[in-house]
Amino acid sequence: KAGVTQTPRYLIKTRGQQVTLSCSPISGHRSVSWYQQTPGQGLQFLFEYFSETQRNKGNFPGRFSGRQFSNSRSEMNVSTLELGDSALYLCASSLGGTASGEPQHFGDGTRLSIL
């Protein structure tokens, strides 16, 4: 069974540009969540999508947005990039049910560097 696939693995952008990251969840998983990982702030929740609807959102500015398609694939977009957006962006998928303790499965991430 294929795992969570994130593309691209590495990206270099300059300030002011925008970027789109992609995540393909495990087959059958309907929930996709995004996290930002930085040395200073650690792992922070960005948002979760379930059945093409945003179900939960973290405390990030509106420059960070996402969407989910009917096949559960998800994209994350960051506009007007800032130096502080340099991070590892991780995507996680799960079945999306309401059971307690449902595990999430992570991809290897997209490393975004802003010059």
Added chain:
Amino acid sequence: GNSVTQMEGPVTLSEEAFLTINCTYTATGYPSLFWYVQYPGEGLQLLLKATKADDKGSNKGFEATYRKETTSFHLEKGSVQVSDSAVYFCALTLKAAGNKLTFGGGTRVLVKP
């Protein structure tokens, strides 16, 4: 709000030594608790989980017990190997918050041969 606190690293051990990583949490309600591991250049892998008080999660020789009275979920392994060198994250979810994982700051473990 909800939060997870874990001991700061790095933790440096010799092979076959005993490993403990402390994790405590603050949550409004009854969280599910997780340990994830991150190897260099990779994403996070679920190591183990526990969903209610006194549950013990275990996997690959690692164990952690959900202690509601001390709000803790300490990770232990009796005999570490060089291949256990990684960063370990304690995390929680609350049913009311959906699938959102709240993570601790991570503990880097280095096992020397």
